[in-house]
Amino acid sequence: MSDHVPLDEFQALETILHGFLLRELRVPCMIDVGAHHGTSLEPFLRAGWRVTAFEPVEDNRRQLQARLGHSPNLAVRSEAVSDQAGERTFHLALQLDGTLHEYHHSLEQFNEDPWHRKGPQVRVTTVTLDGLIERGELPSQVGYLKIDTEGHDLAVLRGAGKLGCEVVSVEFWNDQHDFGPSPSPARELVSLLAGRGYGAYVTVARQRHDTQVLYSTLEGTHPAAWGNLIFFHDSRRELYDRLRGSPEWRMATRQAEVIGDLWRQLEEKEAVLQHLLKTAREREAVIQRLEGHIRQLEANPGLVRRLVRWVRARQR
Incomplete structure (x- = not known):
C-alpha cells in the first residue's frame, strides 16, 4: 500500500498484511519499486529479509539511506524501473508553493491537481527487472514484490515476466480520480497477472474516508477510488484464503467498514x-x-x- 496515507484504518490493514506475509512467505526476499522513504520495506528488513529498493528521486533516496542504509541486507538503487532499459524523462512534482513535492513523481506525466503542480523534468536511467535477473543482479524468486510508481506499475510488470513472486502488490486508481484515467488501469493489471498465475487478489480501495476491502473483484469500487491490489500466486493460494479468514484481518476490515459508514453519516x-x-x-x-x-x-x-x-x- 502507499507510503503517503495518514495512519488510519488503511495503514492498519497494511500493517496486518505485512505481519501476515512475514509469518507466511517462504522466500525472505523483497523487491520494492518506488520505495519512497522505506516505510513499506522496513518491517521486512528488520526481520532479516534481503531487500532491493528502487527510488529514482534523489531527496527520497537520501532519506531512505539515512533511515535504513546502515543495514547490510538493503540494496538501494537509483534507477527507475520500466518495461525497457535505457534513459527516459522523469517528471518531478512540486508543492503549490513551488517546493519539491514529497510524492507524485513518475515516468508518467499527469495534469496538475489540487495538491501538486508540474515540476522540472530530469533524465533517469531505466532498467527492467528481467534485465537485472539476467545479469545476476536480482534473484529470480522473491517472496514479495511491491510496486508503487505513480501510474507506471503496468510497465514495471511487463518488464518482470521472468520474476517469480509469492505475493505482488500494486497501486491503482479509477478513472474519476483527480489524476484522471490511470496509465495502469486496474483491469489491465488484473488481466496481466492472471495470465501469470495470480488468480486471487485482494482489493483495498480508498475514497475520502471510506476504505473498502474486496476479494478477487473490482466491482463496487468508487469511480474515484484509489488503493492497492494484492495478488497471490496460485501456488500459494492458501495464503489468500488464510488472510481472508484471519481474525485480525477480519476485525480490521470490519472496523474500516464501520468507520466508513460513520463518515458517510457525518x-x-x-x-x-x-x-x-x-x-x-x-x-x-x-x-x-x-x-x-x-x-x-x-x-x-x-x-x-x-x-x-x-x-x-x-x-x-
Whole structure:
C-alpha cells in the first residue's frame, strides 16, 4: 500500500498484511519499486529479509539511506524501473508553493491537481527487472514484490515476466480520480497477472474516508477510488484464503467498514446542516431587504401617505 496515507484504518490493514506475509512467505526476499522513504520495506528488513529498493528521486533516496542504509541486507538503487532499459524523462512534482513535492513523481506525466503542480523534468536511467535477473543482479524468486510508481506499475510488470513472486502488490486508481484515467488501469493489471498465475487478489480501495476491502473483484469500487491490489500466486493460494479468514484481518476490515459508514453519516448530516444554513442565510437576506424598505418608508412620511391614498383608490 502507499507510503503517503495518514495512519488510519488503511495503514492498519497494511500493517496486518505485512505481519501476515512475514509469518507466511517462504522466500525472505523483497523487491520494492518506488520505495519512497522505506516505510513499506522496513518491517521486512528488520526481520532479516534481503531487500532491493528502487527510488529514482534523489531527496527520497537520501532519506531512505539515512533511515535504513546502515543495514547490510538493503540494496538501494537509483534507477527507475520500466518495461525497457535505457534513459527516459522523469517528471518531478512540486508543492503549490513551488517546493519539491514529497510524492507524485513518475515516468508518467499527469495534469496538475489540487495538491501538486508540474515540476522540472530530469533524465533517469531505466532498467527492467528481467534485465537485472539476467545479469545476476536480482534473484529470480522473491517472496514479495511491491510496486508503487505513480501510474507506471503496468510497465514495471511487463518488464518482470521472468520474476517469480509469492505475493505482488500494486497501486491503482479509477478513472474519476483527480489524476484522471490511470496509465495502469486496474483491469489491465488484473488481466496481466492472471495470465501469470495470480488468480486471487485482494482489493483495498480508498475514497475520502471510506476504505473498502474486496476479494478477487473490482466491482463496487468508487469511480474515484484509489488503493492497492494484492495478488497471490496460485501456488500459494492458501495464503489468500488464510488472510481472508484471519481474525485480525477480519476485525480490521470490519472496523474500516464501520468507520466508513460513520463518515458517510457525518457527511450526510453535514450536507443537511449546510442546506439549513443556506436557507437561513437566504431568509436573513429577505428580512434585511424588508427592513431596508421599512426604514426608507419611515424616513419619508410623504411617500407613505401617497402609498396609502393609492391603495385606497385601488380598493374603490
